[in-house]
Amino acid sequence: MKKVLSIIGIIFVAFNLRPAITSVGPLISSIKVDVGLSNAAAGFITTLPLVAFAVFSFLAPRLGQRFGLERIVFVGLLTLIAGILIRFISMTFTLFAGTALIGIGIAISNVLLPGIVKEKYPEKVGLVTAVYTTCMSIFSAIGTGLSIPLANDFGLGWEKTLVCWVLLAIPAAIVWLPQLRKPAQVEDVKTPALQENPIWRSPIAWQVTIFMGLQSFLFYSMIAWLPEILSGRGLSISTAGWMVSVMQLTGLPMTFLTPVLATRFKNQRGIIGMIGCLYTTGLLGVLFGSGIPLLTLSVMLIGIGQASSISLALTLLGLRADNAQQSAALSGMSQSIGYSLAAVGPVLIGILLDVTASVTVPLLLFIAVIVVMVAAGLGAGRNQTVFQQDRAPLR
Secondary structure, X not given: OHHHHHHHHHHHHHHOOOHHHHOOHHHHXXXXXXXXXXXXXXXXXXXXXXXXXXXXXXXXXXXXXXXXXXXXXXXXXXXXXXXXXXXOOOOHHHHHHHHHHHHHHHHHHHHHHHHHHHHHOOOOHHHHHHHHHHHHHHHHHHHHHHHHHHHHHOOOHHHHHHHOOHHHHHHHHHHHHHHHHOOOOOOOOOOOXXXXXXXXXXXXXXXXXXXHHHHHHHHHHXXXXXXXXXXHOOOOHHHHHHHHHHHHHHHHHHHHHHHHHXXXXXXXXXXXXXXXXXXXXXXXHHHHOOOHHHHHHHHHHHHHHHHHHHHHHHHHHHHOOOOHHHHHHHHHHHHHHHHHHHHHHHHHHHHHHHHHOOOHHHHHHHHHHHHHHHHHHHHHOOOEOOOOOEOOOOO
């Protein structure tokens, strides 16, 4: 029964890891007008959660180690609920304060869930990761898709539309309550202590971190600028906008399958190579192709590579660790740097588009980033843990 309650709790937490953020983008124009924001300030609304992710990904593992992973995830859910409710107040300060709290709340669960999965399901890391990342991705897309219908067709406006997500966060906090019965965790003395071997000194930890960071850079850069890039390749802006949805929906099956496959192999280098081929082929198709059929196929390949890379990155946080505390520390390291790159990515691509007035340079940069990402991934995919211990082959 405890296992059932635990997996249900993890799934409900995963439901809340994206929609409070992804629901903002389609409503940004209405928010800007009603609150009286400049374009720069409005853009910061979407960047602020990523900044919160980067900062609190450092802190979450330490809090989890001291007070228990499950307890801090509950605090994260309460912080998320508070942020959603505060953001409901239509004022500049409350809008930004609420958004920051939402980012903090989500960052905590983002970082600590891999450690909880590693601890509770050490033999099924891939399967459980597949389940929760798929739930996260589905509700990420739902958050984007429902915003305009709720605000316009149902007449809720942007404030009530954004506050609706509290109806998902409160049940998650309630479902998570049984996890609080567990006492605070104690460091496993049979494995290397993090105090004696800081995670930052591990070469494999850095390879996982680089892989995580660069896939985040690619994802958020493409979410922000793919419509503009495709428009430069001859598509109408409305068709180019739909391509972002095509990209995300196409990748959903691989969000589930990749972690499951990853645990069935001795190492994950083959999957890394596949991701690199898919991504690169898709980008080359966008770079040199023309016409809706070829560009659609290219975007689908990008979506498959994108979904595979994020789900594999999260799976590696468990596979490359010996215990839950190491997994949480690795998660904090990789996600703090990852979301820092994610916050820089859209700005950098925007500057390149402004300076070069061409979509070619950003596409070439994406390909270069993929080469480095794959190189790091080949190291991260080795069958070793962060402190260089060989692992028994997975079955």
